[in-house]
Amino acid sequence: MPLTFLSTDSSHQSHAAEEVLPYEAEDRWRRPYRPGPWRVAGSALLLMLASYMLFAGMIIGLAGALPGAGLCLLLAALVIAAAVRLVRVGIWVNEAGLRQVGLLHSVTLPWSRVESVRTSQQPVKWLGMPRTVQGQAVVVTTASGERxxxxxxxxxADFLGRGEAFDMAADAVEGWAEQGR
Known part of the structure; x- marks a missing residue:
């Protein structure tokens, strides 16, 4: 079995250099920052809950109560979908525009409809809870004046306790907005 990654063949290296890596493709949606530890932990807990629900559905199905097993499987699928969606929450960018992904809805705007992207000092929700605290937020204003x-x-959940990471992510989103317009 040839181990091509150990090869010193120059033709193999030049071919690899010509391929576009996924993070270099400008037309792909990307998040200019990593998901934070609170977001990943919340999703992991939801996935753990889903695994318990799937196991319970299997036990209920083996006991002969198929409608109950089906309900457990359906609820587990909903919890898995919520966990995946929770990880995707945030701002995504590409060369065509900006996508703001929430837990239940998304807004996609081409760069021509984005008036400004800036960091603002304002009351923000703490970990998405109803309680608000003073903090910073990246505010996107559309061409029609809507925020x-x-x-x-x-x-x-991405930046709680990670102020420097928030500053870098805000600068990256603002940079994409400047480049896109």
């Missing part, structure tokens, strides 16, 4: 709901804040 989108802030999903990128220094108190959300």
């Amino acid at each position: 989108l709901r802030a999903v990128l804040t220094d108190r959300n």
Whole structure:
């Protein structure tokens, strides 16, 4: 079995250099920051709950109560979908525009409809809870003057306790906005 990754053949290396890596493809949606530890932990807990629900559904199905097993499987699928969606929450960008992904809905705007993207000091939700605290948020204003709901804040699940990471992510989103317009 040839181990091509150990090969010193120059033709193999030049071919690899010509391929576009996924993070270099400009037309792909990407999040200019990593999901934070609170977001990943919440999703992991939801996936663990789903595994218990799937196991319970299997036991209920083996006991002969198929409608109950089906209900457990359906609820587990909903919890898995919520966990995946929770990880995807945030701001995504590509060369065509900006996508703001929330837990239940998304807003996609081409760069021509984005008036400004800036960091603002304002009351923000703490970990998405109803309680608000003073913090920073990336505010997106459309060409019609409408402000989108802030999903990128220094108190959300991505940046709680990571102020420097929030500053870098806000700068990256603002940079994409400047480049896109």
